[in-house]
Amino acid sequence: MNAEFYRHPLSKADAAAVAAVLDTPFLTTGKVCASVERQIESYFGVPHAVLMNSWTNGAFAVLLAMELQPSDEVIIPAMTFIATANVIVLAGGTPVFVDVDPRTLLMTPESVEKAVTARTRAVMPVHLYGQMCDMRGIRHAVSRARSVGSEPIIIEDCAHCFEGARDGYKPGRYSDAAIFSFYATKNITCGEGGAAIFNSEKLYQRTLETRSHGMSATAIDRFREGRYNHWDMNRLGTKANLPDLLAALLPKQIAAIDQRLIERKRLAERYRSAFEAGPLRLVEQIGTGVSAEHLFVVGVGNGARDVAIARLNEARVGVTVNYRSVPETSFYRRRLGGLVNEWPVAKKWGDETLSLPLFPNLSQAEQDYVIATVRRVVYPLVDA
Known part of the structure; x- marks a missing residue:
């Protein structure tokens, strides 16, 4: 017998959703993405969701929106995928590793509290293998450790944990942003892709720009009502938006x-x-x-x-x-x-x-x- 490591759940029946996009003139980020973003907002009970073309670029866009400096530290667990650390380095910050709980392999509030310094700009817990970190505890730990000065931003790495929960709450409840992956082997997939949800209005607005080169208008806005509209570049960004062509594969999976x-x-x-x-x-x-x-x-x-x-x-x-x-x-x-x-x-x-x-x-x-x-x-x- 051959036991494959993974088989995705998509089939020829899902091609109809892609074909529907092909029948429109708009293949990139547009109305389909907007509809899926509303679906994700409803699922998590958050004010904002933004689709991305990968977890990596989504996290990179969020960190670019923070305008990290080389002296800025972001606390992450030592047990995670390399992308968690890499995006911090690429965005100009410094990853600070903490060890994980020996039983659950998760970052703990205690390790976070010990690692927070005056240079800490963000904390990025990783919900490894599907289990959530103690986000309520981590939020309290960050608040205790930084009694003076602005509180670090909390960004959840939810690449493994779309449908998970802990103590009655889902991802996004105790963080400023949470980032998901729709990579080929994930529980929800469109081959490549991801999403970020936000409680922070400021971080959300800035990330809308940094996911598209720092531009002040998306493609659909630049050509709204069949005419070209001028745009500006307010900050440095990357190319992280998901196209409608891939987003069309997501609604049925999220619903199920x-x-x-x-x-x-x-x-x-x-x-x-x-x-x-x-x-x-x-x-x-x-x-x-x-x-x-x-x-x-x-x-x-x-x-x-x-x-x-x-x-x-x-x-x-x-x-x-x-x-x-x-x-x-x-x-x-x-x-x-x-x-x-x-x-x-x-x-x-x-x-x-x-x-x-x-x-x-x-x-x-x-x-x-x-x-x-x-x-x-x-x-x-x-x-x-």
């Missing part, structure tokens, strides 16, 4: 996301039940949270992770690594001056983590094969 979560949870719980008594490390689930169940990850100890990958691949089980500790990558080791052992939890997990297939149309036979293969080829490596 909570229903599809039921199946993701069923599959994730089958994995947990199968592996909970074994030698693999599992991520602790937050009792007051609703995970988006974006990824199912296990920790393969005994220095056996890479051998496990090779043996699973030989057995035609698709796996990947999410993620190495960012400070352990060559670029950031050089940038940090060779610092080591500063983030031991992230390093250990980065050496052990392994992601197994998890998507709603994973069949029971496929999942049974993954479980049996992991037990057969991986368990002996850890127990050796």
Whole structure:
């Protein structure tokens, strides 16, 4: 049997939405995007949403809107995808890494409070694998740590967590902005894409400009009512807008996301039940949270992770690594001056983590094969 790591949920039936856009003269950011943005605002109960062409460019546009300076620090977890750190460097700021909770692999309010300095401009918690950080606690921690001066902006990295919740609230409740990914393997996808939601009116207005080269008018506004309208450039920006052609794939998925979560949870719980008594490390689930169940990850100890990958691949089980500790990558080791052992939890997990297939149309036979293969080829490596 061949158990693929991921299969997207889109089919030929979804092509009708794309064809409808092709029947209009406007392929780039227009009425379809505007409609999806209203849909996202309603889902999260926030005043503003902006579609982006990727999480990375969306986050970059938000940070450009902040006009970061080289001395400005942005606090992020050491366990995340490299994009979380890269956008800060690209926007001219300095990423400050904090270690994560050893049970959940999430940034904690305590680590944030210790890391806040007079140079902190923003804090970027990452909702890893689908579970939300304690955003209420992080907001309070930031307020306590900066009792004097302006409070740092909080930006949620929600690339793994569109439909998640914690303590009864969703992303966007305790932050100034939250950024999502619609990349090919995400729970909602249009191949490439993303979105940002805002509680901060000022940050929203500036990001509208920075997502389109800093221009004061979008393409649809520049040609409103069939005539050209002048525009200005108020600030430096990038090219981060999503076209209607891709946005057309999103409405049905957003409408069905909570229903599809039921199946993701069923599959994730089958994995947990199968592996909970074994030698693999599992991520602790937050009792007051609703995970988006974006990824199912296990920790393969005994220095056996890479051998496990090779043996699973030989057995035609698709796996990947999410993620190495960012400070352990060559670029950031050089940038940090060779610092080591500063983030031991992230390093250990980065050496052990392994992601197994998890998507709603994973069949029971496929999942049974993954479980049996992991037990057969991986368990002996850890127990050796």
